[in-house]
Amino acid sequence: MEEVAEKDKAKHAASDQKEVVIEIKGLKKSFGKKQVLKNINLSVKRGENVVILGRSGTGKSVTIQCVVGMLTPDGGTVTVLGQEVEQLNDKELKELRTKIGFLFQSAALYDSMTVRENLEFALKRVMRVTNQSELKKRVKEMLENVGLPDAAEKMPSDLSGGMRKRIGLARTLIVHPEIMLYDEPTTGLDPITSREISQLILDMQRKYKTTSIIITHDMDCARVVSDRVLIMDDGEYKAEGSFDELSKSKDELVKSYFI
Amino acid sequence: MAEATITTGWRKWLESVGEQGVFFMRFVRNLFAGGFEWNEFVRQCYEIGYRSLTLVGITSFIMGLVLILQLRPTLVGFGAESMLPHTLAVSVIREIGPVITGIICAGKIASSIGAELGSMKVTEQIDAMEVSGANSVQYLVVTRILATSFMIPLLAMIGDLISLVGGFIALNLTDDISLTLYLHKCIAALDYTDYMPALIKTFFFGFAIGFVGCYKGYHSDHGTESVGVAANSAVVTSSLWIFFIDMLVVQVTSLLFYK
Numbered sequence: 055m056e057e058v059a060e061k062d063k064a065k066h067a068a069s070d071q072k073e074v075v076i077e078i079k080g081l082k083k084s085f086g087k088k089q090v091l092k093n094i095n096l097s098v099k100r101g102e103n104v105v106i107l108g109r110s111g112t113g114k115s116v117t118i119q120c121v122v123g124m125l126t127p128d129g130g131t132v133t134v135l136g137q138e139v140e141q142l143n144d145k146e147l148k149e150l151r152t153k154i155g156f157l158f159q160s161a162a163l164y165d166s167m168t169v170r171e172n173l174e175f176a177l178k179r180v181m182r183v184t185n186q187s188e189l190k191k192r193v194k195e196m197l198e199n200v201g202l203p204d205a206a207e208k209m210p211s212d213l214s215g216g217m218r219k220r221i222g223l224a225r226t227l228i229v230h231p232e233i234m235l236y237d238e239p240t241t242g243l244d245p246i247t248s249r250e251i252s253q254l255i256l257d258m259q260r261k262y263k264t265t266s267i268i269i270t271h272d273m274d275c276a277r278v279v280s281d282r283v284l285i286m287d288d289g290e291y292k293a294e295g296s297f298d299e300l301s302k303s304k305d306e307l308v309k310s311y312f313i
Numbered sequence: 314m315a316e317a318t319i320t321t322g323w324r325k326w327l328e329s330v331g332e333q334g335v336f337f338m339r340f341v342r343n344l345f346a347g348g349f350e351w352n353e354f355v356r357q358c359y360e361i362g363y364r365s366l367t368l369v370g371i372t373s374f375i376m377g378l379v380l381i382l383q384l385r386p387t388l389v390g391f392g393a394e395s396m397l398p399h400t401l402a403v404s405v406i407r408e409i410g411p412v413i414t415g416i417i418c419a420g421k422i423a424s425s426i427g428a429e430l431g432s433m434k435v436t437e438q439i440d441a442m443e444v445s446g447a448n449s450v451q452y453l454v455v456t457r458i459l460a461t462s463f464m465i466p467l468l469a470m471i472g473d474l475i476s477l478v479g480g481f482i483a484l485n486l487t488d489d490i491s492l493t494l495y496l497h498k499c500i501a502a503l504d505y506t507d508y509m510p511a512l513i514k515t516f517f518f519g520f521a522i523g524f525v526g527c528y529k530g531y532h533s534d535h536g537t538e539s540v541g542v543a544a545n546s547a548v549v550t551s552s553l554w555i556f557f558i559d560m561l562v563v564q565v566t567s568l569l570f571y572k
Binding site: 122124148149151152154156158159160162163164165166175176179180225226229 | 348429433436437438440441442443444445446447448452
């Protein structure tokens with residue numbers, strides 16, 4: 055069971071620790087007349103956990119949607135694992151997406167399928183795993199990792215908010231992505247469950263050596279998971295540093311997040 | 314002001330036509346792309362075909378029964394009551410059976426597909442499929458359109474038979490006719506120019522129902538209200554398409570067979 059994770063760990067560890075896996079330069083995006091992203095520049099190195107903080111509507115989610123090619127930028131470039139996202143054709147984009155995991159705010163579980171079918175969906179269709187015992191093994195491993203070993207035959211409607219997030223995380227990690235993008239992973243959860251999810255994100259990042267961008271409003275989550283924190287306001291990054299550095303900042307905007 | 318509204322309306326309509334063209338091309342491309350989702354197709358055939366059978370059966374039975382009861386006084390007036398099975402068979406097989414089945418299925422199936430896909434869109438389930446690298450069009454759209462295209466003709470055929478049973482019972486309420494004579498008269502009244510165009514048009518009805526339902530659901534805006542709008546719009550649009558296709562097929566059939 056540990057073999058797959060170990061294999062993945064070795065694969066990722068072999069890569070240069072300093073390698074930049076996500077490079078965003080001069081990113082601009084507007085919706086109608088509203089310019090959401092004005093000039094975003096960001097480099098994320100392999101194995102790094104970057105947390106983006108910011109008020110609602112400042113364009114945090116738009117940034118990671120551009121990273122995964124869900125939105126096309128109006129200007130600037132987004133390079134992921136050495137490939138410029140806007141230049142990719144459909145096939146290349148699909149190929150790149152197999153290396154990126156995206157955890158939606160709502161977890162976005164397929165509600166007509168059981169938890170097992172949710173987890174097997176991308177495994178069968180994207181990773182082309184057809185061997186039933188391999189499928190079972192990977193589902194079992196992932197459910198144990200997220201602390202829900204008995205949830206395989208449950209429907210999403212039978213799960214609580216925290217359980218849905220855990221299953222969403224398991225579904226994303228089961229294909230062993232190199233990059234994880236989290237869109238407000240702890241929103242709508244009670245403080246205890248939020249802490250558990252934050253710890254789970256960190257544990258999974260350590261286990262699978264993923265590179266992550268985490269969008270959140272939750273300062274506890276930011277403290278637990280971040281290597282680096284960026285504060286976004288009005289479509290631009292206003293501050294950057296480690297959680298501890300920013301917590302001591304004298305800047306009014308930065309201070310407002312740490313009160 | 315009114316001119317601007319009309320221009321915006323036309324522009325939106327043209328945009329929608331363009332989007333439908335693009336959606337159709339995506340469907341065709343994915344139809345031949347390989348990796349057909351057989352399990353989902355069979356599940357959809359069951360949901361669309363088997364689950365609609367009772368409704369189609371009851372309606373068709375009543376239609377057959379009512380048609381005989383309505384036609385009888387007129388034909389008796391001409392001394393042509395022996396023509397009742399003939400008249401019923403031709404009108405049910407050529408026109409009433411396919412159209413009634415089409416309209417019922419537009420109400421039941423197009424709305425269900427529109428609401429289901431609309432809800433999946435709103436809750437980011439379709440986005441989740443896409444960002445995982447899986448092909449959401451192949452899984453959700455191709456299977457549903459093919460299932461409606463194959464199941465609606467089947468339902469229409471079964472509905473036609475049930476209508477004839479309803480007609481037989483209605484005839485025996487007032488007159489006395491044996492099943493053998495009734496069937497003989499019905500079959501003698503029909504040739505391939507009656508049932509072939511009817512069968513072909515039900516295939517197009519099915520395609521229209523599946524396509525419109527999928528298109529409306531897939532293009533819902535983000536918001537719960539849009540799920541209702543998608544379902545409602547799917548019913549209205551597919552019902553209109555059914556009448557339009559019917560008119561077209563009848564015109565072509567008349568030119569080919571009934572000069």
